[in-house]
Amino acid sequence: MAVQIPDAVNTTQSDWRFCKQCHSLFFNGYQEKGICNGAPQVGGGHSAAGWDFYLLADTDNLR
Numbered sequence: 001m002a003v004q005i006p007d008a009v010n011t012t013q014s015d016w017r018f019c020k021q022c023h024s025l026f027f028n029g030y031q032e033k034g035i036c037n038g039a040p041q042v043g044g045g046h047s048a049a050g051w052d053f054y055l056l057a058d059t060d061n062l063r
């Protein structure tokens with residue numbers, strides 16, 4: 001089944017990953033991995049697992 005992408009989408013961003021520690025989506029495109037509430041040490045970063053998700057965006061419609 002083909003994915004239906006809205007006509008307004010004109011860019012994408014990859015490197016959105018699932019965190020296996022806190023079960024949320026985070027941006028994995030920076031060296032710093034943020035602060036994860038599920039990290040084994042306080043202040044530890046998110047830990048990527050599974051698929052690389054892409055966000056779709058319409059940059060002509062900034063608000």
Ligand SMILES: [Zn+2]
Pocket residue numbers: 019020021022023024035036037038039045046047
């Ligand atoms: Zn996390």
